[in-house]
Amino acid sequence: MAHWGYMTTNGPSTWGKDFPIANGERQSPIDIVTTAAEYDSDVLGSNALSTNYTPESEVKLVNNGHSIMCQITKKGVLTGGPLGKDEYRLEQFHLHWGAEDNRGSEHTVDGKMYASELHLVHWNASKYSSFADAVQKPDGLAVLGIFITPGVACNQFKVISDNCGKLKTSGAEMTVDTTLDPTLLLPSNTSDYWTYLGSLTTPPLFESVTWIVFKEPVEYSKEQLLALRNLVDSDGNHMQDNYRPPAALKQRKVKKTFT
Ligand SMILES: C[C@@H](CNC(=O)c1ccc(S(N)(=O)=O)cc1)Cn1ccc2ccccc21
Numbered sequence: 001m002a003h004w005g006y007m008t009t010n011g012p013s014t015w016g017k018d019f020p021i022a023n024g025e026r027q028s029p030i031d032i033v034t035t036a037a038e039y040d041s042d043v044l045g046s047n048a049l050s051t052n053y054t055p056e057s058e059v060k061l062v063n064n065g066h067s068i069m070c071q072i073t074k075k076g077v078l079t080g081g082p083l084g085k086d087e088y089r090l091e092q093f094h095l096h097w098g099a100e101d102n103r104g105s106e107h108t109v110d111g112k113m114y115a116s117e118l119h120l121v122h123w124n125a126s127k128y129s130s131f132a133d134a135v136q137k138p139d140g141l142a143v144l145g146i147f148i149t150p151g152v153a154c155n156q157f158k159v160i161s162d163n164c165g166k167l168k169t170s171g172a173e174m175t176v177d178t179t180l181d182p183t184l185l186l187p188s189n190t191s192d193y194w195t196y197l198g199s200l201t202t203p204p205l206f207e208s209v210t211w212i213v214f215k216e217p218v219e220y221s222k223e224q225l226l227a228l229r230n231l232v233d234s235d236g237n238h239m240q241d242n243y244r245p246p247a248a249l250k251q252r253k254v255k256k257t258f259t
């Protein structure tokens, strides 16, 4: 089978051929209709979402052919909010972006697309033994979605944007000898978010993700966004517009932690 991607010939509209779950009941991303989201005080009340990440002492970057990914080696824990007492372990983070600032995010807010979307991927270490074990379980994964909008540079993201040029080709990997604190990639307000049950947004599209999408976007500079657009994908083209459009909400409710 032609490897999946984001071109006309192998993009999101073709994924259902090899991955029938593409038309499933809990697919991601979705359009977040803000007026339809339900305020849920017990999601907020019982225990606030909390992150406890250990800064990486070196940064392992991989161009995996459809995004740039940072592999996490230190212990980082996400818990609380919709995750209850379960502790989810940070595994990796990566991004999706557009060829221009008017598109690139996967989730949309009342139809609005942001220039990019950062995903911090976690797996349920309270219930499963590894990422591979958790990846197909309905409560296996939790992903933090952070909207990115053009503005001032994000200092913590510099180690990635400054090295995209060296990760040009698909399969390229590198280790940068510098620290990175994933906490500093999050927006300042991590209390206000939407949450719903969804899936991986790329094949195999497993329906195993509790999504937590922050309301407040983070700013990256134009140069940082341009660095992403200069990456090359597995077909040797510029890696851009690597986002899946919103899937049907079907019988799901989106919850929000703010009024
Ligand atoms: C999950 C795939 C690899 N994909 C991901 O890990 C992944 C993570 C997050 C997102 S997103 N954009 O939703 O945040 C998308 C994909 C590997 N893989 C394929 C089959 C398979 C079977 C067992 C273990 C791993 C397996």
Ligand SMILES: [Zn+2]
Binding pocket: 094, 095, 096, 119, 201
């Ligand atoms: Zn993603």
